Amino acid sequence: MKMIITVLAFLVITTTQAQTNYEKGMTKAFEFWKNQKTDEAANLFERIAKAEKENWLPYYCAAQVHIVKTFNSKDGKEILSRLEQAQNYLNEAKTFSKNNAEITIMEAMLNSAYVIYDGQAYGMTHSPKVEALYQKAKAIEPENPRAILYHAEWQMGAAKFWGKDPKAFCPEIEKAILYFEKESSDIPFYPQWGKDQIARVQKNCQ
Structure with a gap:
């Protein structure tokens, strides 16, 4: 991955x-x-x-x-x-x-x-x-798009390793897209990265 x-x-x-x-x-x-x-x-x-x-x-x-x-x-x-x-x-x-x-x-x-x-x-x-930290991040901020997107990517990688279908986590990517659209912050330099990586992660859904 x-x-x-x-x-x-x-x-x-x-x-x-x-x-x-x-x-x-x-x-x-x-x-x-x-x-x-x-x-x-x-x-x-x-x-x-x-x-x-x-x-x-x-x-x-x-x-x-x-x-x-x-x-x-x-x-x-x-x-x-x-x-x-x-x-x-x-x-x-x-x-x-x-x-x-x-x-x-x-x-x-x-x-x-x-x-x-x-x-x-x-x-x-x-x-x-890794799994515990992503779960923790999502518990702190359930709508954090980076937590959702990169946790989905991690789970997809694990699914491939164990011979399972990574597409099971594709709905999480769709959820991340929605939260990226809603994301905003007025704090200078606050993290807002990751949106441009959606297409790359979505290749696992093809």
Whole structure:
């Protein structure tokens, strides 16, 4: 199972100097990421997080950068290093925002990255974590489209592995589409990614 994420930043214009600096920094970090400057992006997100204090979003973004990078890497040492860094960032994010569906989804993706990297080594230990984390995220936010879409993709992958029909989870994708259409947030840089991945996941329904 291969997961590729395209991240879209939705900006809200703010007025105070502190907010403007935060916005500029986050925008610059996303530009680094867009230009495949992965380490520069993650490092800038980390610096922003330390400056902002008690803001989970920069730590979340730093973790996401590292996790996404592993999906396109074949270097085992790099993959494990990035996933360890990502877990540290998510641990920091959780200290500022408990029972956060977005952080929980990202942690599910982190654990799935271990399975994707080496199913034999991590499948037995990390697969149950992935399932539990997606279930937790959906319990926190039942209409979160990322939780629904990526949980469906995970379940489809598991169904294929066990020789079952992945199409059983196609209705979940339709549900995610509806929730993506309803999604909105006025919080700068709040996660709203994933909609562009619907067609890729839907290939499992053909």
